[in-house]
Amino acid sequence: MTSPRHFLAVARTTLSLFGFAAIAFGMAAPAAAAQTRKPNIIVIVADDLGYNDVSLNGNPLVRTPNIDSIAKDGARFTDPYTGDAVCAPSRAALLTGRYPQRYGFEYLPHLPGFINAMNGKYVKPEYDATIFPPQDPPVAPEKNGLPESEITIAQMLKGEGYTTAIFGKWHMGLAPNQAPGKRGFDEHVYYPGGAMFHAQPDDPNVVSYKLPWDGIDHWLWDALKPQIIRGDVKGPVKGWLGDELAASAGDFMTRNKDKPFFIYLAFSEAHTPLMAPKDIYDRNSYIKDEKTRIYYSMIEAMDRNVGRVLEKVKSLGLDENTIVIFASDNGGAAYTRIPMENLPYRGWKVTFFRGGVTVPYFMRWKGHIAPDQTVPGIASTLDIFPTAAAASGATLAADRKYDGRNLLPVLTGTTPNDLADRTLYWRNQDYYLLREGHYTLQVSKYPDKVWLFDLDTDPAERINLAPFMPAKVKEMKAALGAIDKEMVPPAWSPAQRNRIDVDGYSAPTKGDQEWVSWAN
Numbered sequence: 396m397t398s399p400r401h402f403l404a405v406a407r408t409t410l411s412l413f414g415f416a417a418i419a420f421g422m423a424a425p426a427a428a429a430q431t432r433k434p435n436i437i438v439i440v441a442d443d444l445g446y447n448d449v450s451l452n453g454n455p456l457v458r459t460p461n462i463d464s465i466a467k468d469g470a471r472f473t474d475p476y477t478g479d480a481v482c483a484p485s486r487a488a489l490l491t492g493r494y495p496q497r498y499g500f501e502y503l504p505h506l507p508g509f510i511n512a513m514n515g516k517y518v519k520p521e522y523d524a525t526i527f528p529p530q531d532p533p534v535a536p537e538k539n540g541l542p543e544s545e546i547t548i549a550q551m552l553k554g555e556g557y558t559t560a561i562f563g564k565w566h567m568g569l570a571p572n573q574a575p576g577k578r579g580f581d582e583h584v585y586y587p588g589g590a591m592f593h594a595q596p597d598d599p600n601v602v603s604y605k606l607p608w609d610g611i612d613h614w615l616w617d618a619l620k621p622q623i624i625r626g627d628v629k630g631p632v633k634g635w636l637g638d639e640l641a642a643s644a645g646d647f648m649t650r651n652k653d654k655p656f657f658i659y660l661a662f663s664e665a666h667t668p669l670m671a672p673k674d675i676y677d678r679n680s681y682i683k684d685e686k687t688r689i690y691y692s693m694i695e696a697m698d699r700n701v702g703r704v705l706e707k708v709k710s711l712g713l714d715e716n717t718i719v720i721f722a723s724d725n726g727g728a729a730y731t732r733i734p735m736e737n738l739p740y741r742g743w744k745v746t747f748f749r750g751g752v753t754v755p756y757f758m759r760w761k762g763h764i765a766p767d768q769t770v771p772g773i774a775s776t777l778d779i780f781p782t783a784a785a786a787s788g789a790t791l792a793a794d795r796k797y798d799g800r801n802l803l804p805v806l807t808g809t810t811p812n813d814l815a816d817r818t819l820y821w822r823n824q825d826y827y828l829l830r831e832g833h834y835t836l837q838v839s840k841y842p843d844k845v846w847l848f849d850l851d852t853d854p855a856e857r858i859n860l861a862p863f864m865p866a867k868v869k870e871m872k873a874a875l876g877a878i879d880k881e882m883v884p885p886a887w888s889p890a891q892r893n894r895i896d897v898d899g900y901s902a903p904t905k906g907d908q909e910w911v912s913w914a915n
Contacts, residue, residue: 432654432655432716433555433556433557433655433786433787433788434655434716434717434718434760434786434787435648435655435656435657435658435708435713435716435717435718436552436557436656436657436658436717436718436720436783436786436787437644437657437658437660437704437708437717437718437719437720438489438548438657438658438659438660438720438722438779438783439660439661439662439701439704439719439720439721439722440486440489440563440564440659440660440661440662440721440722440723440724441662441664441665441694441697441721441722441723441724441755442482442564442590442661442662442663442664442665442666442723442724443482443665443666443723443724443725443726443727443728443744444664444665444694444723444727444754444755445723445726445727445736445737445750445754446726446727446736446737446738446740446749446750446753446754446755447727447735447736447737447738447739448665448691448694448723448727448736448755449462449463449694449755450463451463451466451467451471451755452755453738454735454738456682456687456691456735457691457694457695458695458698459694459695459698460698460702461698461699461701461702461705462697462698462701462721462755462757464705465701465705465719465720465721465757465758465759466757466759466767467766467767468759468761468766468767469719469757469758469759469760469761469764469766469768469806470757470758470759470764470765470768470769470770470806471756471757471768471769471770472756472769472770472772472773472774472814473769473770473771473772474753474772474773474774474814474850475722475753475754475755475756475774475775476752476753476754476756476773476774476775476776476819476830477489477722477723477724477725477726477752477753477754477756477775477776478494478495478775478776478777479495479725479752479821479823480725480726480744480745480746480747480751480752480821480823480913481503481725481744481745481823481913481915482503482564482566482589482666482724482725483500483502483503483504483540483566483567483589484500484501484502484503485724485725485776486564486566486567486661486724487500487541487545487567488775488776488777488798489548489722489724489776489777489779489780490541490545490547490548490549490567490659490780491541491545491546491547491548491780492548492777492778492779492780492781492784492791492797492798492799493545493777493780493795493796493797493798493799494777494798494820494882496822496882496883496885497795497796497798497881497882497883498541498542498544498545498883498886499542499883499884499885499886499887500540500541500542500886501822501823501824501885501886501889502823502885502887502888502889502890502914502915503566503589503889503890503915504539504540504566504567504568504569504887505539505890517610517611517613517614525891525892525893527888527889527890527891527892527914530887530888534886534887534888535570536568536569536570537568537570537571537572537573538886538887539568539569539570539886539887540567540568540569540570540573541567541568541573541578542886543572546792547578547579548579548657548659548779548780548783549561549575549578549579549580549657549659550578550579551579551780551783551784551787551789552579552655552657552783552787552789553579553581554789555655555787555788555789556654556655557655557656557657557787558581558582558651558654558655558656558657559579559580559581559582559656559657559658559659560580560581560582560583560643560644560647560656560657560658560659561575561580561582561583561584561585561658561659561660561661562583562584562585562640562641562643562644562647562658562659562660562661563584563585563586563640563659563660563661563662563663564585564586564589564591564661564662564663565585565586565587565588565661566587566588566589568587569587569588574587576627580659582626582647583624583626584623584624584625584626584639584640584643585623585624585661586622586623586624586663587624589666590611590615590619590663590666590667590668591619591621591623591632591636591663592615592619592621592632592636592668592670593632593635593636593637593663593664593668593670593671593693593696594621594632594634594635594636594670594672595621595631595632596616596621596668598634599673600635600672600673600674601635601670601671601672601673602670602671602673602676602689602692603668603669603670603671603689604669604670604685604686604689604690605668605669606667606669606686606730606731606732608730608732608900609667609730611667611730612667612668612669612730615667615668616668619668623636635672635696636663637662637663637664637696637697637699637700638700640660640662640700641660641700641701641703641704642703644658644660644704644707645703645704645707648707648708648711648713649707649711652711652712652713655787657783660704662697662700664693664694664696664697665690665693665694665697665727666728667728667730667731669686669689669690669693669731670689670693671688671689671690671692671693671696672692672693672696675692675693675695675696675699676688676689676692679691679692679695686731686732686733687733690731690733701721705719714761715760715761715762715763717760717761718758718759718760718782718783718786719758719759719760720757720758720779721755721756721757721758722754722755722756722757722776722779723754723755723756724754724776725744725745725751725752725754726740726742726743726744726746726749726750726751726752726753726754727743727744727750728743728744728745729743729744729895729896729899729900730900732900736750737749737750737751737753739854739855740753740854740855740856741855741856741857741897741898742856742897743895743897745823745893745895745913745915746895746897746911746913747821747823747826747827747828747837747911748837748856748897748911749835749854749855749856752821752828754776756774756776758782758802758806760806763803763806763807764806764807765808768806770805770806770812770814771812771814771815772805772812772813772814772815772817773814773815773817773819773830774802774814775798775799775819776799777797777798777799777819778799778800778801778802779799780797780799781797781799781800781801782799782801782802782803784801785801785803786803796881798819798820800817815832815833816832817830817832818830818831818832818874818878820875820878820879822879822882823913823914823915824840824885824889824892824914825839825840825841825912826838826839826840826841826911826912826913826914827839827875827879829871829874829875829878831871831874833849833850833851834847834848834849834850834867834871835847835848835850835856836861836868836871836872836875837911838872838875839911839912840912841892841911841912842910842911842912845861845868846859846861847859847860847861847864847867847868847871848860889914889915890915891914891915892912892913892914892915893912893913893915894910894911894912895910895911895912895913896908896909896910897909897910897911
């Protein structure tokens with residue numbers, strides 16, 4: 396594997412960019428001088444958390460004061476995007492700062508036999524699912540996931556002297572060469588696949604809800620083993636999983652408080668199986684729908700653990716030397732049948748409508764990023780990698796193109812905000828999205844349709860302008876095609892393709908709703 400040290404040079408100067416940023420904010424000279432040590436970086440990622448699944452964005456059913464505090468103590472964005480509309484490719488984008496289509500990571504990694512296991516019993520024709528035959532010849536497991544040619548954020552930061560750790564969901568492949576310890580993480584408490592029980596299924600301190608309409612949920616309850624990997628040892632989930640992940644992060648910080656560290660804290664909430672600690676569920680009796688009560692109780696469980704992590708940062712005296720980033724991997728999922736998850740936006744996880752790719756995304760660095768900012772413009776989780784590179788003093792590898800950008804100059808006020816004019820790209824098989832300035836263009840083969848939206852006048856994407864603005868469609872299609880030519884074919888085949896209703900729940904589909912097709 397290419398060594399990150401071959402590409403990443405240490406930028407060492409007496410007065411760093413961040414000392415300059417501190418001075419730009421009028422900080423005293425001693426405070427600026429104190430920042431000779433590189434900042435710690437904590438990236439917290441939620442799973443399938445919708446834009447409206449945090450109280451800061453207006454949802455009256457959920458209380459997330461700790462998640463909200465990251466924005467109140469720092470910045471939020473008016474147009475916050477994730478790198479993809481589904482778990483693993485989105486996380487690959489975050490970990491590499493590059494479109495996952497640049498290196499073939501277009502679909503979820505899956506093992507041979509998964510397709511046959513899902514077919515018939517868990518995926519049924521009435522759900523408008525197309526099952527693809529197993530790939531022939533099959534892709535080797537070590538090729539079914541994040542390729543070794545990619546430099547992860549952990550590898551980059553290790554090259555800058557950071558101690559690194561992952562706690563939670565990995566989903567970058569199941570082969571030994573794809574384990575976190577091989578991809579730059581010094582410590583790891585994780586689960587390798589796409590979902591995990593939040594506690595033992597029979598835990599008396601937990602309440603749960605099964606989704607009778609959802610095939611994946613059936614499969615999880617039938618086949619998923621409640622086990623995680625601690626170091627290199629597989630063992631049972633103990634207590635509430637998020638509690639252990641937060642405690643592990645706290646212990647890691649305590650042991651490494653005197654040197655720069657990086658934590659990738661990838662919580663299991665709010666992915667299925669739907670489960671919640673009973674103490675939180677009991678206090679949420681005002682939510683009358685059982686499923687919704689459990690769903691928002693599990694989100695509050697995650698918020699409680701975000702609070703524990705933030706409190707540990709504070710108690711160790713690291714508040715002003717720690718960057719904290721919070722984001723979701725994609726929008727809320729239709730499988731929950733909770734209509735408010737992504738409001739005010741249309742669409743769900745596995746669609747390129749804003750509900751699928753617009754997420755809670757907050758960043759704080761006390762003493763450097765002014766508090767309670769709402770930053771106009773387009774930000775992406777692709778930006779986390781280059782922002783971390785700038786914070787650590789790393790130089791981005793010159794042999795590849797990065798699609799994210801360093802947000803620190805805008806967030807610290809050292810340069811004018813130019814985020815409004817960005818262009819971003821997404822692809823899933825024959826389905827595309829281009830965000831260019833204040834327009835979005837979606838192009839689909841199944842169905843054969845084009846959507847054009849002007850987000851300045853229609854931020855919820857309800858009025859399709861494509862029939863009325865053919866010149867704009869042509870212009871944006873050309874831009875989309877030019878970017879797409881830079882990408883490579885998928886490294887492995889999808890298992891299935893599903894119809895996803897944009898405004899409904901797709902299980903089964905209802906009437907003549909607007910829909911898209913998603914391969915996974």
